Amino acid sequence: MQPSPGTLLRWAAFRTITMVAANGEKAPEPELTPPVEQPAVWIFLSTIGELHAIEPFLIELAARTAGLKWVLLSDRNIYREAYCKRFPEADVIEIGEGLDEARRLARLRPPKLFVIAEIPLQPSDAPCRLAFAWLLEAARRGASLVAVNGWLYGYPPSCRSDALERRLFGRAWLSLFDRICVQNQDIADRLIASGAASERITVTGNIKFDALDRSQWQPEQSHSPRMLADLVGANRPLVVAGCVTDADEQELILSAFAQLKAGGTAARLVIAPRHPENPEVMASLASACAKQKIHSRLRSELADAALDPDVECLILDTMGDLRHFYGAASIAHVGRNHNVLEPLAFSVPVTVCSPWETTYPSYPVYLGLKTAAALIESNDSASLASAWRAGMGTWAERQARGKRLTETLNRMAGASARTLAAIDTPAGI
CATH class of the missing domain: 3.40.50.11720 (3-Deoxy-D-manno-octulosonic-acid transferase, N-terminal domain)
Structure with a gap:
């Protein structure tokens, strides 16, 4: 006009x-x-x-x-x-x-x-x-x-x-x-x-x-095809935590991952902080990994190749890659106030922490999916580790869960x- x-x-x-x-x-x-x-x-x-x-x-x-x-x-x-x-x-x-x-x-x-x-x-x-x-x-x-x-x-x-x-x-x-x-x-x-x-x-x-619609997703579509192909093919559960902004939530995730390992699950963690361009954020995350005795590497420091077996945590400090790592995940965690739909598109179970800011555009999505029982909410490290362990499930369980998620999400499209x-x-x- x-x-x-x-x-x-x-x-x-x-x-x-x-x-x-x-x-x-x-x-x-x-x-x-x-x-x-x-x-x-x-x-x-x-x-x-x-x-x-x-x-x-x-x-x-x-x-x-x-x-x-x-x-x-x-x-x-x-x-x-x-x-x-x-x-x-x-x-x-x-x-x-x-x-x-x-x-x-x-x-x-x-x-x-x-x-x-x-x-x-x-x-x-x-x-x-x-x-x-x-x-x-x-x-x-x-x-x-x-x-x-x-x-x-x-x-x-x-x-x-x-x-x-x-x-x-x-x-x-x-x-x-x-x-x-x-x-x-x-x-x-x-x-x-x-x-x-x-x-x-x-x-x-x-x-x-x-x-x-990520049903046809393959590692080759990503910026890290060889690394993702290895993660998909490896006989190790993969937890992908994306858009993790707050230091307290980062610490919660690392603590839960440490408990998951201590329980005998040979899992790996990919964690994507919300602002990887911030040196203070990255330094804090590296320090928190060391405190939990988790061997971590930055994605930006690695070539596109299979991770060394002793790398337990990949810190995703590159832009535009997170959704592809969700595709390789066994279970995902989405940071407060961010987009829970990306991992759900792959029928990956999603954990979240509360509270969420009601003014953010992510809030009605979070609330609707929580009401539909499409999200798992955990606010302490023990219950979060337990939710991850349960959410990995069997192939049949993942298929049934994927069908229920697809039906729920299609109604909102x-x-x-x-x-x-x-x-x-x-x-x-």
Whole structure:
């Protein structure tokens, strides 16, 4: 939708104030290949989590927009490599605070469609940074703006500039969207209360439930095919703990694994901390492994080969690999507030710890699956080790469990098709 004259006037004043505060500092020109003008689709994906969450939608969108250059925008450059591997023909751009970044990008990649993946649905609402300038530039260029799998965190502004941006452009932000697709009715009601037009909002459900077909997965599809083939073929149970953010949960997992070993189970552990780029996180994890007398290695330090038999714990410090290790798992653990669906897609039993943050988009997924008895909740190391031991089970038990999980998850699927129908994106937009 085109911005109103009032929005443009407020933007001119806000831009002047912000540029004065920044002493006129400008962001660098984006590096694009090829450096020629190409009509584009802009997609804001703050993290790899948002990419995975809407991947079924993205696959269909790619087919419908084959004539356009894709530009993946993120406020976190650590995901660049993973994005490039998944969509090698796309431009991947890290965005910052510069108000003119969108205008510079639009000169060579004028947008025809701008997709916001899940967040933010309001200025500075979520743990990511997308300036109003991006939506405004896309709208002024005549692009269609759509939000998919939308979610509200309800975060307060983090600084005076963010507070001013929200106050000036909160309603304008919502008015620029041609279609806002959200996960549930509560999000729709909150957006309407904030000024969104109800006729532009569609409740589609959660696309994450569509990203579950891993029945044909093989180690060869991964970045570590030989290592994963060995893990799958080895006669050793494998526990894969992913997205483990908090130090207390890391220690709980390592303690449970030590008890699993002490009970005579010749298991291995793969643990993926949420922020492997943080040296303090990695140092803390290595120290915790040593304290439990668990022989660990970093994935980044190893070639793609079978692990030495004495390696008990592989610390996964590389991006984009976790879901493939879930495919090799006997049982999985998902860190608090993260995506439990990835391992469930492989019919792998999943343990979790509580409590979960109710404002996170992972919460309704967690709650629904917990209510459906599709998750195992354990909050102490002894019960966690016991749950892992029981969850490994026999082949017949795993098959029966997989059937029950598939039936549960299939009942929650279909959001991708509903989203595509709602935005009604024609081929070659």
